[in-house]
Amino acid sequence: MNPEQLTAWLQRFAELVHEQKDELTALDSAIGDADHGSNMDRGMTAVVAALAEAPPADAAAVLKKTGTTLVSKVGGASGPLYGTLFLRMAGAADGGFAPALRAGFEGVLARGKAEPGDKTMVDALGPACDVLDAGGSLAEAAQAAADGRDATVPLVARKGRASYLGERSAGHADPGATSTALLLRAAAETLS
Amino acid sequence: MNPEQLTAWLQRFAELVHEQKDELTALDSAIGDADHGSNMDRGMTAVVAALAEAPPADAAAVLKKTGTTLVSKVGGASGPLYGTLFLRMAGAADGGFAPALRAGFEGVLARGKAEPGDKTMVDALGPACDVLDAGGSLAEAAQAAADGRDATVPLVARKGRASYLGERSAGHADPGATSTALLLRAAAETLS
Amino acid sequence: MKKLINDPADVVADALRGMAAAHPRLRVDHENRVVFRGDAPVQGKVGLVSGGGSGHEPMHGGFVGPGMLDAACAGEVFTSPVPDQMVAATQGVDGGAGVLHIVKNYTGDVMNFEMAAELVAAESGTEVVTVVVDDDVAVTDSLYTAGRRGVGTTVLLEKIVGAAAEEGRPLAAVADLARRIDDSGRSMGVALTSCTVPAAGKPTFDLPEGEMEIGIGIHGEPGRRRVPLAPAREVAQMLVEPILADREFTDGVICFVNGLGGTPLLELYVVYAEVASILEKAGIGIARSLVGPYMTSLEMAGCSVTLLQADDELLRLWDAPVDTPGLRWGA
Amino acid sequence: MKKLINDPADVVADALRGMAAAHPRLRVDHENRVVFRGDAPVQGKVGLVSGGGSGHEPMHGGFVGPGMLDAACAGEVFTSPVPDQMVAATQGVDGGAGVLHIVKNYTGDVMNFEMAAELVAAESGTEVVTVVVDDDVAVTDSLYTAGRRGVGTTVLLEKIVGAAAEEGRPLAAVADLARRIDDSGRSMGVALTSCTVPAAGKPTFDLPEGEMEIGIGIHGEPGRRRVPLAPAREVAQMLVEPILADREFTDGVICFVNGLGGTPLLELYVVYAEVASILEKAGIGIARSLVGPYMTSLEMAGCSVTLLQADDELLRLWDAPVDTPGLRWGA
Ligand SMILES: Nc1ncnc2c1ncn2[C@@H]1O[C@H](COP(=O)(O)OP(=O)(O)O)[C@@H](O)[C@H]1O
């Protein structure tokens, strides 16, 4: 992982989030509070600007800057969760992408205390980590994340704002799982 | 004028107002505050109840009870105006319908200080009084009131709430002129 | 129509039951639909009576209490109360020093208060003076209208005159002060949506997406003109400009940004920021401010701006204690 | 979308400019989007910090001032503020007696305040205790959810705990009191219309004519169930019943009927009347009441009912002076 590659990844993620902003917000309207698209867009726009302003020298610094920027710009549930993801990745950057993502994932679990099947971003991130740990490609990991996102549709949410809907949360994809699928798609497009 | 006839007139007026309540309110929505239908309906329902509860012994008493009931039940602009109309009619009840109506009309002019052409109930009531004073029938007076109502359509209001619209008040019939046309129609149907 | 009511015909009576239950220090005459100060009549104090159609809450019932009104008459929604109510209110607040009627300039309100004053004069020895509030600059030419409507200045007037009455000033002085305030205040409003009168059951007017009504009144009566929706910055300009064109304002105004009912406080503060910056550029310092839904038009979205030219006396009276459900400080 | 704003991206910053201009006794840190008491930090007093997404005004920024909060962090609309803001607020109100974080129970708020507390612990000696408010009975089974949401009780808690902090009570005692209040309060809400998040540009949900959403939150998140529109009498029943089923209430409650933003005060009083009569029948006397839009959800039409079991101590603290833009008495 070199800093330029990671920066390209994050730029691509920012692009995808910006493009899908309204879709993410629409998903969050259905089972949440209609801000996931603008939250992620605000955060990733700030990340891209921060990385451009003072390009970090190494991979860990790119990830750390990304994490701190998300923590200070996003708020809501996704700010601490995505922020923690990147901060933990920064701490494990030396081992390569797969272990770093796994470390980030564990950070998300620790911060949010969600379990697989709770209808959260965990359900997209977990399968992607599993694929990578098993030696799969980034393209396969991105597919696993997308499948994980799709698998959240029938689930009843048990964490986050969607959990207040109970049974009524079933039938909609989770917004956070959807943005996480974009994160992996961006990785497949830029880091392969 | 005997009390039974007058009571029949007022009952018929109440009926017409009740039937046209929504239309009167719709006219008042266009150039006022959307309450003329419910104001007149509330008032005339109370009048009919009051007359039924203790039927007054003579014509003057019927008119007086009608006036005081309207003053205490309607409010808005139409309460004092219609109230004054009937109270003044009561004071002139001895001379018959036409002079009584003329006296009532003068009460409305004194209370509201509107002039003909200001786009108010005056524009329906005045022509009706003129017809009666000239020896016309109640049917002709009712027609004059209806024509007067129609003639308010192009007028720019200069009194009451509609006057705040200026030029924009043109193109709609005046609600008060419309209810007054019903008053005369009821007279033609019951007093002829 | 989506409203938290029972029968549209009962909405005023039901709300008055709620006011009575929520505010034990008020006394509500349900028969006459009058909200009284619990301790009315206050001996030796000029009694202040106002009232008008319902649907503008907290005005006027929410402004009854020490330091403000002694009684408020609640009419049907958007319909002036009737003379009987005003007579009951007047008699109930007469502490021997006379009674001031504060009347917003609408034909119905003016005529009903007029009839009430005639009845009081005929029936009792209570001295009544009437002051009519007409501060709405949206109504340009008073020669061809019923005159300017009474809007936002009414709230400021009731507060300030309430403090003066509480000090024990005589009726003539209280009335003079009220007239001076009416003279010193100007307002202008904008609506983004219509309100729905409960008894009518549908919106009073149709205001399409992307349009707003400038110079709106507080009864859903149409305004001066319909224009495309604009940023708060420009809306503030459209409201403040005609106010400043109509009267000279110098340093030290009371600036009141009023919500019409359906506009969130968040947006009222956005508007306030814009109004304040326009005034700053015009060299007009704001001495006091009020931001919130104080004179509403049911659930109408929109706001009005009121400027009142103050001086040391008005500011002292503005700052004096007031203890009502709608406006309270120092008590 | 019809809103009195400039750019949706600027709405929070613009509104904070308005707050700063309208309330000179507050100090607004625009960089960090924190509203402070003008005299913060108050030496020797426990500092009270709250905050949350914007769009709920007057909560929380309008509750900053003597007798209530020392600082409030304003997030984006319906989005928890970020830890940096909370750190700045905490440091700015630390008068040496520690700081209480009052956090409404939403995943985002809880996590951001948690990270802030970690940062404060790492960086400074300020003692921070966190109390989470979770009073919404609409959320039935907390085992399978993120727990109950924090709603109406928050307002009552901030007022009462604010008075206790003003008295000079130590941090542990203030925090205990806060937990006791959270434990004693229950709320339930209903929406008649959706709100529109400015950045989203369209209503969060679609609520057809003739339907309402029972058990609504304050962010437009859907509620417990959708039912046909009903008279206020029945709506009050649907809100009060689950509250009374969830906790035992005895004589002497604080009864709070809160407007969600788009419902006129007239209707809130209609609801209050119905709530009061249900409580009367249940033998639960109302000791104090609050009626108005205090914790809103932008322009959403609807209301919530909160009951707080009070006692002499809570009532004394409730009655103590408070001097904020949103809640003010005795000062
Ligand atoms: N406890 C949790 N653990 C993991 N992910 C969570 C948790 N709570 C919420 N999320 C994720 O956060 C997403 C919502 O993010 P966002 O809308 O930005 O924040 P908020 O819910 O505060 O409005 C959800 O779709 C879900 O994927």
Ligand SMILES: Nc1ncnc2c1ncn2[C@@H]1O[C@H](COP(=O)(O)OP(=O)(O)O)[C@@H](O)[C@H]1O
């Ligand atoms: N000064 C006036 N003189 C005569 N009629 C008037 C005057 N002002 C208003 N009106 C009549 O009253 C009608 C409105 O009555 P209503 O809607 O019941 O009262 P309000 O205008 O107070 O809402 C108008 O249509 C008009 O005919």
Ligand SMILES: [Mg+2]
């Ligand atoms: Mg969200």
Ligand SMILES: [Mg+2]
């Ligand atoms: Mg009318």
Ligand SMILES: [Mg+2]
């Ligand atoms: Mg009217």
Ligand SMILES: [Mg+2]
């Ligand atoms: Mg959110």
